[in-house]
Amino acid sequence: MIKPGSRWKSRVCTAEAVLIRPPKSEGLPQCGGVDMAPVGEEAAPADMQPGLDQGCVVGKRYRSEATGIELLCTKAGQGSLGFAGAALDPVEAKKLPSSD
Amino acid sequence: MRIPLLLELAAEAVPDRIAIDGSEGALSYAALQARAQAFAASLAGSPAAHIGYLGVNAPALPVALFGAALAGLPFCPLNYRLPDETLRRLAARLAPALIVADEAMADRLAGIHGIEILPRDALWRLTETPADGFVPVEGSDIAVLLFTSGTSGEPKAALLRHENLTSYVFQTVEFLGADEDEAALVSVPPYHVAAVSALLTSVYNGRRIVQLESFQPEAWVDSARRFAVTHAMLVPTMLGRVLDVLETAQATLPSLRALAYGGGRMPLPVIRRALDLLPGVAFTNAYGLTETSSTLSILGPEDHDAARSGEEESLRRLGSVGRPVPGVAVEIRDPDGRVLAAGEPGEIWVRGEQVSGEYVGRKATDDAGWFPTRDLGWFDEAGYLFIDGRLDDVIVRGGENISPGEIEDVLRQHPAVADVAVIGAPDQEWGERIVAFAVAQGTIPAEAELQDWVRTRLRSTKAPQQIFFRDMLPYNETGKLLRRTLRDELAAG
Known part of the structure; x- marks a missing residue:
């Protein structure tokens, strides 16, 4: 099982992400439709899958309600962050006032 | 998820941005990260099971907090205002431990078995050389231990897990969501949960932290101006004293955008005065506990603005702590555990990933993860939460x-009446009787007049049987009324 806090890099673009919440099922975080690789390990570049090129933005979180996975984008890229072949949805930015 | 990740991400993304600022100089995210790693590396092979901190706010505080976490050890800031005997007793509970201590305070912990002292200066020198190739230790799940203020007994060691704190941070702020010019002034002492949560949320948010060694109203106003502070959090007593300084010195706070308050009951006259004196500032009332990683519910700027306009419903809600934050569920329950409807007062129960509800040696949450706060409160029809005080203070x-x-x-x-505290005192006939300690505003009013005042506004059984006048009431430095002191005083005659 992949761990919260684990760091991942895209094989199709410059994107990097941190796993905030693990998925309920087996599988790796994806970018551009391709499994991401652990940061610090060698990984072969790959081609972006069609339709999964919406990009990701630093500081934004991406989530899938259905699978439970949540990623935080820490480096921007061209690929869509995803899981199990589908793109994740961006989490709406909070409008909470600062309280501490 | 562990708290060092928050700093690691910020240090990678904005290494040169200032993380910590104040009279002792500025520290960038990269420098903070390097020093925290160096401290953690120095702990390899140490017998310490905890890292303590006895001192005022200083750059060494976040170095010790993140360094302890990187070494897999729980971090415990100690209350330096405690009398020696209590302080030493609490420190001994951490043994074996390494305690980072201000030079002026280190002697207070001398000779405790299992306690090693590292003077704050020494920590600073020790962490000047980066620990290249350092690998974090995934040790304890516990990130922070905080002794509760012990207003009603021996302090308990509340524990906050990495999970609780990171959940709180993710729920509260966005990664690097702060504008580059934002700066938060932290003046609550290191052993207050708000000091810990402010460090964590600001680091992740990319907001510069301006540290004030310890709260002093003049110094607070001075720092807010000198360091172009945009955000700050104060406990109610602090806010009152800041307002006094602003009025006396005719000073303004031109860069201040947002002011949060919490950590105790806010008297309505104080917040109304604040709204008048600081017209451009967005106010937030935050309610939370040590055991809940800080904020549980918020009364936000819109509600305060509505109150500024004098709208009656909003003025009434100024006495509330607003509505629960995302990720936190709140229920009001009666003594039998039944969930109560709006308008009915009872004990406040909370649940959420940020809620630890756990002490060393005791878990206070129920099987479903609900934590009884020992606070009393009720919801109004619109879901605003009103706090009635501590369950332990209820007079029967x-x-x-x-x-x-x-x-x-x-x-x-x-x-x-300028200020007042009401307690229960043992009574032969009634079990308890109601006793008030009041601070007069000008001439001391007649006891009968105040009793009548309560009788006509509440009911006769709620009128104090006795009213004593005092020059001031006992508060601790974070604004908590020390009812126990008054009870002891009364018992001693």
């Missing part, structure tokens, strides 16, 4: 449960 008079907060609120509205 002739079988009737009476909340002192309600009586205090009414007495505080009397023009001749």
